[in-house]
Amino acid sequence: MTTTMTVTSGVRRARSAVGALPRSARAGAAILVVLAAVAVLAPLIAPHDPNAIDSARILAAPDLGHPFGSDALGRDVFSRTVFAFRTSLSIVFAAVAVASLVALPLGTLAGYFGGWVDQIISRPLDMLLVLPALLLAISLIAIVGPGSLVAALAIALIYLPILARVQRASALVVSQSGFVEGGRARGWSPLAVIRRHVVPNALGPLLVQAAILAGFAVQIEAALSFLGLGTQPPTPSLGLMLSDGRDVLTQAPWVEIFPGLAIAVVVLAFNLLGDGLRRHLDPQGVVS
Amino acid sequence: MSERAGRNGGGAVLELHDLSVRIPVSGGRWVEAVGGVTLTVGSAEIVGLVGESGCGKSTLGGAIMGLLPGGSRVAGEVLLRGQDLRGLAEEDYRRIRGDDIALVSQDPSASLDPTFPVGAQVAEAIRNHRDVSRRAARERAVELLRVVGIPDPGARYADPPHRFSGGMKQRVVIAAALANDPAVLIADEPTTALDVTIQAQILHLLRDLTVRSGTGVLLITHDLGVVAQVCDRVAVMYAGQVVEQGTVREVFAHPSHPYTRALLESQPAAHHRSGDLPVIPGRVPDLSEPPAGCRFAARCPRAHDRCAAPPPEIRTAGGGRVSCWLHHDTAREAR
Numbered sequence: 001m002t003t004t005m006t007v008t009s010g011v012r013r014a015r016s017a018v019g020a021l022p023r024s025a026r027a028g029a030a031i032l033v034v035l036a037a038v039a040v041l042a043p044l045i046a047p048h049d050p051n052a053i054d055s056a057r058i059l060a061a062p063d064l065g066h067p068f069g070s071d072a073l074g075r076d077v078f079s080r081t082v083f084a085f086r087t088s089l090s091i092v093f094a095a096v097a098v099a100s101l102v103a104l105p106l107g108t109l110a111g112y113f114g115g116w117v118d119q120i121i122s123r124p125l126d127m128l129l130v131l132p133a134l135l136l137a138i139s140l141i142a143i144v145g146p147g148s149l150v151a152a153l154a155i156a157l158i159y160l161p162i163l164a165r166v167q168r169a170s171a172l173v174v175s176q177s178g179f180v181e182g183g184r185a186r187g188w189s190p191l192a193v194i195r196r197h198v199v200p201n202a203l204g205p206l207l208v209q210a211a212i213l214a215g216f217a218v219q220i221e222a223a224l225s226f227l228g229l230g231t232q233p234p235t236p237s238l239g240l241m242l243s244d245g246r247d248v249l250t251q252a253p254w255v256e257i258f259p260g261l262a263i264a265v266v267v268l269a270f271n272l273l274g275d276g277l278r279r280h281l282d283p284q285g286v287v288s
Numbered sequence: 289m290s291e292r293a294g295r296n297g298g299g300a301v302l303e304l305h306d307l308s309v310r311i312p313v314s315g316g317r318w319v320e321a322v323g324g325v326t327l328t329v330g331s332a333e334i335v336g337l338v339g340e341s342g343c344g345k346s347t348l349g350g351a352i353m354g355l356l357p358g359g360s361r362v363a364g365e366v367l368l369r370g371q372d373l374r375g376l377a378e379e380d381y382r383r384i385r386g387d388d389i390a391l392v393s394q395d396p397s398a399s400l401d402p403t404f405p406v407g408a409q410v411a412e413a414i415r416n417h418r419d420v421s422r423r424a425a426r427e428r429a430v431e432l433l434r435v436v437g438i439p440d441p442g443a444r445y446a447d448p449p450h451r452f453s454g455g456m457k458q459r460v461v462i463a464a465a466l467a468n469d470p471a472v473l474i475a476d477e478p479t480t481a482l483d484v485t486i487q488a489q490i491l492h493l494l495r496d497l498t499v500r501s502g503t504g505v506l507l508i509t510h511d512l513g514v515v516a517q518v519c520d521r522v523a524v525m526y527a528g529q530v531v532e533q534g535t536v537r538e539v540f541a542h543p544s545h546p547y548t549r550a551l552l553e554s555q556p557a558a559h560h561r562s563g564d565l566p567v568i569p570g571r572v573p574d575l576s577e578p579p580a581g582c583r584f585a586a587r588c589p590r591a592h593d594r595c596a597a598p599p600p601e602i603r604t605a606g607g608g609r610v611s612c613w614l615h616h617d618t619a620r621e622a623r
Contacts, residue, residue: 115358178398184355185393186386186413186464189379196412200403 025276028211031269039086046079051234059252069254071244077255080236081262087237088266091148091230092217095155099163100210102156107167108202112175112194122168125161133158134223141229148237151230155217159210166209170202177201204281208274215270222263238263299330300367301471301504302352302389307364309344309351319575321347323528323583324364329472329504334495336515336536337508338551339525342572345508348525349474352506353391354381369471387417390465392494394477396457400449406460407433407445413464432463436493455486462494469501476508491518512555516540524548527573527583534608544610547584582613590614 021029038045047065054074062069068077110121128136137154144150174180175198183193222239224230231237238259245256309322321344329335339345350356352366354373366373368388373381385391393399400409410429414420420428426445433441436459449457458478465473475494479487495518498505507519515522515536523533524545532545543549550568570587573579579586585595594613602615 178393178395179401181355182391182393182399182461182464183401184385185353185391187382187384187416188386189382192416196404197401201401 022276024272028269028272039089042086046082048076048079050079050083068258071255084236084238091152094152096214098156099159103163107164108171111168111171129161148231170205174202208278211274215267218266300328302329303367305365310361312359332502334505336519336522343525344528387468389472390470392475392478405446410464413467436463473505532610538606
């Protein structure tokens, strides 16, 4: 009885929280839900095998059976784009999740304790921050070798110091607040204060930053694959398809245009979500 | 020790003996925020600690809670029911905080976590120190919310803090502070952020509840009106030191220390219809280099040669204590 009541009230609260989000965040979230569904259901949605080569359809123009046309090997671009969503979104999701989950405790501890704890955590992260993003990724791939998983780790490594700094700053602010002092005065241990008061109140900026960075992660993944350092052929990835399309841009622009549009849509969706979340969580921060 | 216990009687729950706090500031210098405070709070007694901003009132509260900025040095004794808290390991201190000593701080909006229902914050205060079930803690929290005057506490339990007014939030904070029947409650400017009508309600609530449970209260405030309303005794603090203490009636009717007198005179009152309020000339001394003698001497209208030496503490006729050379004479004459 009581459990069902709390469950329904929880659902209602979640629903009202979504309803309270700005329209841009809801639009971004909606696009991402659709894209995620496409990624998960790729085998059902794609009309053809993404890697099936058809010599009769080399650079064939779009038609009803092949809405995005075919590439230099006669593969169906629509099917490849659908599967590329799967590859790219998995890499992006893994990268941002890993970076956030590592950045959360590091940034929180650095911000809450300050002093030497902060120094030990923040200085090595600052060193990561000094290196240009792509150089960092390329160095890691040079050591470990190319691949989707390595690309994800490389992106996570790029994002870790950024997210950790965001979390550190917000944990620092929350740590000064009355309820953290109050928690200490009620006899909580530092870790209990962090878990109960600091993390829930300091999480917002990290979520916003993660959502915005996820959009850029799609681009980094595309860039790495484009350079041949990320996803390896014949597995379709948005960046890899872009790289293929460049060679035939003048004869068959559809090979280039559709994966390019797909990247644009994903980046736009993540940005809408991140921006809307920012406005929702920090109404004072709205300038325009 | 035995002499001390005898002097304070059996009722003292909190005793401070010659408590000093030094806080590090930039440039390797130290500020003596509290300098040799001796003070007792009895069971069910409300002691007011008054003084202007920066006189060390809140630092004194922090020293009692064991929550001072890092690097601070504390000297002297803080006795809770006769047990010195100063030697305690952090973990043991933690067990006492929120259980035997509780804190109500100035801004009720800041002291409640915006992400949790208010009732849960009261219930967690209980579960942190008592091995009780969630359900029992919840029931007790609802009961506490009712006691502090939250209407329909069962329904308001799940509301987040932003659905409460400032006065209601402070009631919740008081409920959380009194959840474990503390021996001592430190109320640091509990009504400063509230408007005057709510202020009186909160003060009377605080008094009713602590008298009923036998909790001793150290009420830190800069407002003499608050002291007059609810306190039994008052200690007047100036530049880190208690210059005078006694019963509220005695100190307000016959202030012995020139600073207390000046403080009372600078209070707006109904009979001061015209003219400017008297002010105390000069500034509070720099506590990184406190004066060797009386710290009020530079601003005191009755300062004289002997004020260059630390003033003696003297019993007043009404049973209070004052640290001032002026009373050295009368005390001797009286003898």
